[in-house]
Amino acid sequence: MPATQSKHDVFQAIADPTRRSLLRLLADKEMSIASITECFPITRTAVNKHLQVLSDAGLVKRHKIGRETRYKMRPEPLVEVTEWISYFEKYWDEKLDALMQYVESDDE
Missing domain, CATH: 1.10.10.10 (Winged helix-like DNA-binding domain superfamily/Winged helix DNA-binding domain)
Structure with missing residues (x-):
């Protein structure tokens, strides 16, 4: 090692x-x-x-x-965790955007 x-x-x-x-x-x-x-x-x-x-x-x-x-x-070793989590942020952002669009379209 x-x-x-x-x-x-x-x-x-x-x-x-x-x-x-x-x-x-x-x-x-x-x-x-x-x-x-x-x-x-x-x-x-x-x-x-x-x-x-x-x-x-x-x-x-x-x-x-x-x-x-x-x-x-x-x-310093926590950078690895941060990088791993940040990769998945795009999926959270997409889901939150979709939820926002759904909620806003439901108001009309």
């Missing part, structure tokens, strides 16, 4: 609601594992496993300060 390729698919990583919540939490600030665990009704081990999946997908970065490990979101 090339060094630049992540171990986990970004889509797989964000599929879990807890991991999506972790990303939201870490979007604006760097936090320790202890601080993160306080925000969730799951064990520290479970939080750590979720963070590992996010880290393997390149969605969080971690670094040690003394004995403490701190985490922060890395948004």
Whole structure:
């Protein structure tokens, strides 16, 4: 496996609601594992496993300060998700246009 390729698919990583919540939490600030665990009704081990999946997908970065490990979101891998979703926007736009035409023609 090339060094630049992540171990986990970004889509797989964000599929879990807890991991999506972790990303939201870490979007604006760097936090320790202890601080993160306080925000969730799951064990520290479970939080750590979720963070590992996010880290393997390149969605969080971690670094040690003394004995403490701190985490922060890395948004760059989410570009893949954005590009995938934007491909389908044309279908949503077509459906919304058709709905608007239907609603407007029904008024007359």
